[in-house]
Amino acid sequence: AQTVTQSQPEMSVQEAETVTLSCTYDTSESDYYLFWYKQPPSRQMILVIRQEAYKQQNATENRFSVNFQKAAKSFSLKISDSQLGDAAMYFCAYRSLGATTGTASKLTFGTGTRLQVTL
């Protein structure tokens, strides 16, 4: 079974600075997807970024980028030019790509990192 580990329960960053959130995962599969979701105080889960394991290029979405190290099974999220609205819980998630039926369709989540943004 796949597992996802987020070892930083809380992080803090000053406005306009850069912060990196860590995520490691364990899997025996070669094809999969990885995601970062944001959960603000409203508790709505919002997709931030996704990475296909077969792609070597790291995904970027505006101020958000990832550092995907497949061999190390590491998937960190970098937030540049942090804004007050970035304050939230951030969850790393894994999805098997091998099949679209059965348990392969579920997302496996880490326990989250709470990000505080200070002035």
Place this chain on the structure above:
Amino acid sequence: DGGITQSPKYLFRKEGQNVTLSCEQNLNHDAMYWYRQDPGQGLRLIYYSQIVNDFQKGDIAEGYSVSREKKESFPLTVTSAQKNPTAFYLCASSTYARYEQYFGPGTRLTVT
């Protein structure tokens, strides 16, 4: 606007009562999911459905039941058999073309 709606936002029940949480989507997504979120934990999968009239148990299905009579709707019933039902419940959906899941706003269930 397309999206996922969950109702109600807050739900209170007495112990021993069954309660049904609503989830509706107008995204034309094929698959729908129910997750449970507890403090300090990530989301855990309760049930999911790939197509109408078919669904599979997730990691923590005991004490829950679902139905999928329409593509747009995937209600979750929390039965009296669920030992610790107080939690935040999130519904999600996805399409086969893309693998990310989109989430509703959630329902906070409190059982006393």
